[in-house]
Amino acid sequence: MxxxxxxxxxxxxxxxxxxxxxxxxxxxxxxxxxxxxxxxxxxxxxxxxxxxxxxxxxxxxxxxxxxxxxxxxxxxxxxxxxxxxxxxxxxxxxxxxxxxxxxxxxxxxxxxxxxxxxxxxxxxxxxxxxxxxxxxxxxxxxxxxxxxxxxxxxxxxxxxxxxxxxxxxxxxxxxxxxxxxxxxxxxxxxxxxxxxxxxxxxxxDLRWAIGDLVGIVSDDPRDRAPQPRADNIARMQWLLDNDEYDLPNEQRPVCHQGTHSYKSMYGRLRWDRPAQTITSGFGSIGQGRFMHPDLPRALTAHEAARIQGFPDYFDFSSCTTRSALATMIGNAVxxxxxxxxxxxxxxxxxxxxxxxxxxxxxxx
Ligand SMILES: C[S@@+](CC[C@H](N)C(=O)[O-])C[C@H]1O[C@@H](n2cnc3c(N)ncnc32)[C@H](O)[C@@H]1O
Known part of the structure; x- marks a missing residue:
């Protein structure tokens, strides 16, 4: 039960x-x-x-x-x-x-x-x-x-x-x-x-979980890339251009600058380490270290489900909205x-x- x-x-x-x-x-x-x-x-x-x-x-x-x-x-x-x-x-x-x-x-x-x-x-x-x-x-x-x-x-x-x-x-x-x-x-x-x-x-590590999904061609909604705001695209591009994984203070929104304990926010994931805890916010870099290691975007639902340990055959298609899907995956054990x-x-x-x-x- x-x-x-x-x-x-x-x-x-x-x-x-x-x-x-x-x-x-x-x-x-x-x-x-x-x-x-x-x-x-x-x-x-x-x-x-x-x-x-x-x-x-x-x-x-x-x-x-x-x-x-x-x-x-x-x-x-x-x-x-x-x-x-x-x-x-x-x-x-x-x-x-x-x-x-x-x-x-x-x-x-x-x-x-x-x-x-x-x-x-x-x-x-x-x-x-x-x-x-x-x-x-x-x-x-x-x-x-x-x-x-x-x-x-x-x-x-x-x-x-x-x-x-x-x-x-x-x-x-x-x-x-x-x-x-x-x-x-x-x-x-x-x-x-x-x-x-x-x-x-x-x-x-992360590569084990999602390495094979880079460049996947698919019309499955789970593979749809999150659409970041322009300021977050610039932040991610900065991390890629500078080969950095943590966003420095001056690149953060003003309200997130100063002493803060949210180092992982706006952070980029590393291939050779496990991901941070997946939450329903995995589609936004402002919610945690959810930026893809190689690409200027946050995680797709497919990647988040894999990191959560779900095999590809697990059927999430009853979730009809992006937010319902994110909640379902983030809540899962x-x-x-x-x-x-x-x-x-x-x-x-x-x-x-x-x-x-x-x-x-x-x-x-
Ligand atoms: C942490 S999630 C459970 C994850 C799940 N055990 C798994 O293995 O993937 C908590 C769930 O409890 C449900 N829930 C919350 N309050 C509830 C209640 N009073 N009665 C029934 N379900 C409830 C939520 O809808 C949510 O799906």
Missing amino acids: DLFAGCGGITLGIAQAAHSLGHGLDIALAVDFAEEATSAYRRNFPEARAVVTAPVESHFDGDVGAQLTLTEHRTARDVGKIHVLVGGPPCQGHSNLNNHTRRVDSKNALYLRMIRAAEVLNPEVVLIENVPAVLRDRHDGRGVVERARDSLTALDYQVADQVVPLERLGVAQTRRRHILLATRKDVVSPETIFDTLENASSHH PPQLGTAVLSALFHAGAFGSMESVQPTSALA
């Missing part, structure tokens, strides 16, 4: 892990309240039993520790046995990049909907992905992660959490993510899984995360003997 599922980055990773061991994936339920997200999810995982466009709270509406509500009884009955519950609650509320709403957004409470879902469904494994800053989030006076840990422990789970540099898992990006992992006591411990992730060293965690669980024998399920169509 995938809650706050987006286009299904975590699901894709899990499907890849299952597929590499000859299994398919039985998706009991995916929930997201954005129509664009569920449309993309349905396209890529048509065999999912249910993909619902609704708030997660409409499936899990009771308090942690309280008796199940009628809705929750119905959800549990409809989905049946769940092995793995995953979710990436929205992070805009507490992203470091969002200074205005940081740590006071009611979205933080959504993190705890994952715990309620675990209580209702009793899965063997719970995986919650978020930005590292979630560790500073509070809800009703206590940290949300601390609350989640305590509640899952009280539900008899083994619980561990860590900030994982996804670069180590083969993502061509310096993205770091907070992962909370809970497993039933008869299943491998979460620490064992984190040890496996810590020992992973599958680093990739790199599939390598789900692959690494689930592969480690499979290899540790977490699920015993599993029934065989037809391979997932996104991978067929």
Whole structure:
């Protein structure tokens, strides 16, 4: 089950892990309240039993520790046995990049909907992905992660959490993510899984991810080059002409001059390093280090999706506007995360003997 599922980055990773061991994936339920997200999810995982466009709270509406509500009884009955519950609650509320709403957004409470879902469904494994800053989030006076840990422990789970540099898992990006992992006591411990992730060293640079897309001829909207403003074209040309990667102060807009901590803004990417964290702003150099290493433009959606770890066959065509596509890609969880965690669980024998399920169509 995938809650706050987006286009299904975590699901894709899990499907890849299952597929590499000859299994398919039985998706009991995916929930997201954005129509664009569920449309993309349905396209890529048509065999999912249910993909619902609704708030997660409409499936899990009771308090942690309280008796199940009628809705929750119905959800549990409809989905049946769940092995793995995953979710990436929205992070805009507490992203470091969002200074205005940081740590006071009611979205933080959504993190705890994952715990309620675990209580209702009793899965063997719970995986919650978020930005590292979630560790500073509070809800009703206590940290949300601390609350989640305590509640899952009280539900008899083994619980561990860590900030994982996804670069180590083969993502061509310096993205770091907070992962909370809970497993039933008869299943491998979460620490064992984190040890496996810590020992992973599958680093990739930008050239590996997008080098082959330079000069691609395509009428796919994903390959459409962003159209920079004239002043930003001049800035990018300056970087290319001077073989520089950071824009000096005098080349920046006046409001961005002086002492600032945004060195990466208006920056140029390097081929031989991973990219910076991809956000929905990847199409504008004013939003971060998103300038192409060789060309006076920011990244295309195709390049951003590749850096996020999405294979070319992943279908984003349900996103009909440029901004919807950028949001979908920027919000996504790199599939390598789900692959690494689930592969480690499979290899540790977490699920015993599993029934065989037809391979997932996104991978067929
Ligand atoms: C960080 S993205 C999830 C990315 C996704 N897990 C993946 O693997 O690619 C968060 C998602 O939560 C959805 N969302 C936010 N609040 C929600 C709510 N209350 N109920 C359902 N979905 C919600 C957003 O539409 C967004 O798609």
